[in-house]
Amino acid sequence: MTVRWGLIGASTIAREWVIGAIRAAGGEVVSVMSSSPERARAYAAENGIGRSVSQVSELVSDPQIDAVYISTTNELHRDQAIAAARAGKHVLCEKPLAMSLDDAHAMAKAAKDAGVVLATNHHLRNASTHIAMRDAIASGKIGKPLAARVFHAVYLPPHLQGWRIEKPAAGGGVILDITVHDADTLRFVLGRNPVEVTAFSQSGGMGREGLEDAVMGVMRFEDGVIAQFHDAFTVKYADTGFEVHGTEGSLIARNVMTQRPIGTVILRTAEGEQELPTTDKNLYQTALEAFHAAVAGKGRPAATAEDGIWSLATGLAVVEAARSGAAVKIKTGL
Numbered sequence: 001m002t003v004r005w006g007l008i009g010a011s012t013i014a015r016e017w018v019i020g021a022i023r024a025a026g027g028e029v030v031s032v033m034s035s036s037p038e039r040a041r042a043y044a045a046e047n048g049i050g051r052s053v054s055q056v057s058e059l060v061s062d063p064q065i066d067a068v069y070i071s072t073t074n075e076l077h078r079d080q081a082i083a084a085a086r087a088g089k090h091v092l093c094e095k096p097l098a099m100s101l102d103d104a105h106a107m108a109k110a111a112k113d114a115g116v117v118l119a120t121n122h123h124l125r126n127a128s129t130h131i132a133m134r135d136a137i138a139s140g141k142i143g144k145p146l147a148a149r150v151f152h153a154v155y156l157p158p159h160l161q162g163w164r165i166e167k168p169a170a171g172g173g174v175i176l177d178i179t180v181h182d183a184d185t186l187r188f189v190l191g192r193n194p195v196e197v198t199a200f201s202q203s204g205g206m207g208r209e210g211l212e213d214a215v216m217g218v219m220r221f222e223d224g225v226i227a228q229f230h231d232a233f234t235v236k237y238a239d240t241g242f243e244v245h246g247t248e249g250s251l252i253a254r255n256v257m258t259q260r261p262i263g264t265v266i267l268r269t270a271e272g273e274q275e276l277p278t279t280d281k282n283l284y285q286t287a288l289e290a291f292h293a294a295v296a297g298k299g300r301p302a303a304t305a306e307d308g309i310w311s312l313a314t315g316l317a318v319v320e321a322a323r324s325g326a327a328v329k330i331k332t333g334l
Contacts, residue, residue, distance in 0.1 A: 003027040003292050004066045006059045008080050010034035010043035011071035017259060018069055019047055021284035025292055033059040056080050060087035067295060070094060078103040085110040090117040090295050096180050096315055097308040101333050104312050108305040117294045119301030120308030124181050125188040126286035128278040129256040129263045133244060134189045136251060136276060141267055143248030145190060145225050150182045151241045152257040153232035173211040175318050178231040183314035184307060186227050194219040194314050196329050201322035217318055259283060309334060
């Protein structure tokens with residue numbers, strides 16, 4: 001079965017990553033929706049897409065579409081995902097799933113009621129580096145995990161700035177853009193859920209309208225593991241990285257918090273250092289292959305709606321902790 005896709009949002013991420021991944025995973029992109037008919041037509045022509053529309057209702061009512069990819073701004077996700085689910089379309093939605101937990105739960109309920117797949121596009125858990133780290137921890141290579149560090153401070157290029165640094169109502173700011181990825185990747189690699197966060201945010205000159213452009217904090221996980229994170233839009237010259245330290249060893253990963261299939265993972269124990277084997281497979285292709293399998297009833301998407309609810313709940317707790325100056329419990333409603 002070839003999964004036929006409609007794009008809700010003529011976005012940069014779809015153009016740069018997801019359209020190619022859909023095609024590489026055996027799917028077909030048949031239509032794109034933008035609220036601007038001119039943009040929709042131009043985007044379709046530039047990306048080899050046969051149809052373009054300017055209304056969500058027109059796209060989700062198309063019988064030639066099996067699934068939709070939503071990459072609009074965050075405040076639009078809920079209504080678009082619910083409309084797609086009610087029309088019987090499977091949904092892959094960008095993170096964060098929504099602006100509130102109530103909205104995210106409404107999306108999950110609509111998908112469940114309609115019997116369709118709802119997945120979150122958390123690409124980082126599909127990196128072979130993070131899979132190697134997860135497997136090493138699960139097999140006891142570092143003993144009992146004690147602590148982790150994620151450094152995900154990058155520079156947001158001008159063509160991606162826009163609403164992310166200017167529009168609080170659209171869910172802008174570094175926390176809902178990057179910290180939610182940290183939360184998901186930590187859950188995936190550690191195999192544990194976060195329970196509490198503390199954080200300080202920063203306005204380093206890029207964010208506007210009160211939006212933070214950097215944040216540092218600590219998450220505490222359900223069995224006592226603590227994880228430090230640093231996320232930013234304003235850092236031009238740092239590398240990204242991810243470390244997990246246990247009673248019997250450490251995992252040291254570099255250049256891994258990225259959309260590209262790059263980076264290294266070193267396992268350091270009493271026996272010395274060993275680089276773990278990884279591949280250069282496209283992260284989004286891995287996600288799309290899992291999604292297509294889920295649509296066919298053969299497994300689960302790489303990141304489920306529940307995973308998206310967990311990362312959103314964690315991101316919202318970080319926002320609250322940074323504003324209040326107090327530790328905040330993470331509540332998912334699951």
